[in-house]
Structures are given as C-alpha cells and as structure tokens.
Amino acid sequence: MNRLKIAVFFGGCSSEYSVSLESAYSVISSLDREKYVPVPVGITQQGKWYYFGGDTDKIKKDCWQQDESCVPALLSPERGVQRLLLLKDSGVEEIEIDAAFPVMHGRNGEDGTIQGLIRLAGIPLVGCGVLASALCMDKDRAHKLAGLAGIRVPKAMAFGRVYNVQNVLDFAESTGYPLFVKPVKAGSSYGITKATDKESLLDAIILAFRYDNEVIIEEAIPGFEVGCAVLGNYTLITGEVDEIELSGGFFDYTEKYTLKTSAIHVPARIDRETSDRIRETAKVLYRTLGCSGFARVDMFLTPEGDIVFNEINTIPGFTEHSRYPGMMKAAGIPFSEILDRVIGLALEEKSDDEDGWATKTDE
Secondary structure, three states: OOOEEEEEEEEOOOOOHHHHHHHHHHHHHHOOOOOEEEEEEEEOOOOOEEEOOOOOHHHHOOOHHHOOOOEEEEEOOOOOOOEEEEEEOOEEEEEEOOEEEEOOOOOOOOOOHHHHHHHHOOOOEOOOOHHHHHHHHOHHHHHHHHHHOOOEOOOEEEEEOOOOHHHHHHHHHHHOOOEEEEEOOOOOOOOOEEEOOHHHHHHHHHHHOOOOOEEEEEEOOOOEEEEEEEEOOOOOEEOOOEEEEEOOOOOOHHHHHHOOOEEEEOOOOOOHHHHHHHHHHHHHHHHHOOOOOEEEEEEEEOOOOOEEEEEEEOOOOOOOOOHHHHHHHHOOOOHHHHHHHHHHHHHHHHHHHHHOOOOOOOO
C-alpha cells in the first residue's frame, strides 16, 4: 500500500507559536503510519524553514530546532510538482508531498498566508482556503458578513492606529460597560481585555495595538459561550455543542490552556432544540465565510436563547484534549478518524479544482 506523504507545518512567526507546537505534536503522533508518512516542516519565530526528522517529543518541548536532523527547506511553488525541497550541503533533495496540513495558529499561519503558498503550489490543502482563513482571522469583517447573513453579532466599533478618541469614548458610553477590546486579527485571546471603565478602556486599546494594527471594541454579551465543530466541504458534519463555564472574568489565554477556574462541558448543558439551532447556525456561518475542511464556530447563547456570533477558528487547537476533537469525539468521531477525514477532504477538493468544481449539494 502506498502511504501518503503529509507535510505538517508547525511553529511560525506568531504569538501563538507555542500553541502550534502542542497541536502539531498531537497531529504527527496520531497519524496512522500504515496510511501516512508525516513530513514535519518547522518554521521558527524568525521565519526560517526546516525539515525536521527527529523525535516528535522535541517539537512539544520546543527543542526541535537544535536537532541534527534539521535541514533548511522550502516548498516548491511550481504547480504540479508538489515537492518539498531540502537544501543540503550536498545539493537539493526532493520529497514528494501528497497533501499539506498547516497546524499553525494566528498570524502567518491561520490567516491565509501559508494557505496561499500551498494553493499556488497546487498541493491539496488540509483545512480552510485562502479567503476563508483571511476572513475568519479578521473579527471585524467576519462579523459584517455574518450580519449580512442574518446572524446576530455584537455591537462593535473597529479602528486603526489613527483614530478619534472621543468617538471611541462616545461608543463606549452609548453601548455601556463592560466592553471587550480585541486586536482585529489575533487568536488565543492574546491582547484581549475586558474594560470596565474609561481608564481601563484606553489602557486596553494600547495593549491590543501591540498585536495588530486594528482594534475592535465589542459589547459584552450576557450568557455563556458555546462552540460547534464543523467538518466537511459540501456535506457538513457537526460535533456535539460544547459550553464554556466561567467562574469569573473571561476565557483568556490562561483559562483556555489551563482551565484553572473554568470548565468545558461536552455536550453543553442545554436542551436538544437549542443545540440543534446552534449547529444549524454554525453551518450557516461556516458557509457564509467560505470555510472548507474543518473549523470551530464559537458563539454566545444569551439568557433569552438568542445565538450571537463570536468567531470562527479555522485551525482550532488540535490536541486530543482540545475543544474541536472533544466535540467530534462526543459525536462518535475519534481523533484518528478526524485526521483521516480532513486529509480525505483535502484530496477531494483538489480533485474538484481539477474537474472544474462540479456542483454538489448536501445529502
């Protein structure tokens, strides 16, 4: 049996570099070696590319760069070649690639940049494409499109580095505190602050600008956050809806990766009718923003039962204990099968590219 060579990209020039290492370790370790040959490609925080052939544990421990197996590498942009080029002292060595799986979070990995390079090279891409990745990374534009699709979104104001402070304060006064201040394009809750007054609002804006050149201020939505894992290109499968229970504050970086004072419930502690509405809303959002392969759709559920869009993570945390795999596992799809399916979807979409996008509909 010919095993498929899967290039797994990890690391990157991103504040979420360390999160990527955890996810990539899990993906590489869980790929069925009877079906796949992982081809790990690490990108340092400085942007250097290396083929990594060492012990996978070194990725998780972030000492992979020092391994003697590391070889400078680049992806051939020549369409139809589908090769990773290893730049060895003895010359260029080529590794044929059947599909590329970017397991990178945040900027320069989840925002359409590496997806564009993979698409240019004509290599089957695991996960969302260029446009969906870029749109979902942009909280302001994603919300505007969701609103056009009839989905409720938080009241918000977005602005760049040159902005009118009084306009911001007027928005805050009319909307009411607390408010959430976020970088427009960042993930893992980096740079997000819950502002409770004028002083904390202005400080939060300064912090958010450390992570992006645009900032968005959003109203606080009462209720709690729910998530829905979506899988598919045409026919969509959803996992069980999950629920984030907070004891206070918000689901910031520390809580996301330690759950010190919060808990995640799968399935969410809601009735089936509400769960069904959340899953259908997730599908609408997934399609509205052009997603493919897989993504996690995050929403709020208000005390009145209204569903409010928060964001879509096109490359959610991908350890066996992360939310996306957890929701799929609760729906009867184990982690190894998720990997099989998303790779299969990449190959399916590549075939459609070549066939001229035959029309397909949900079953």
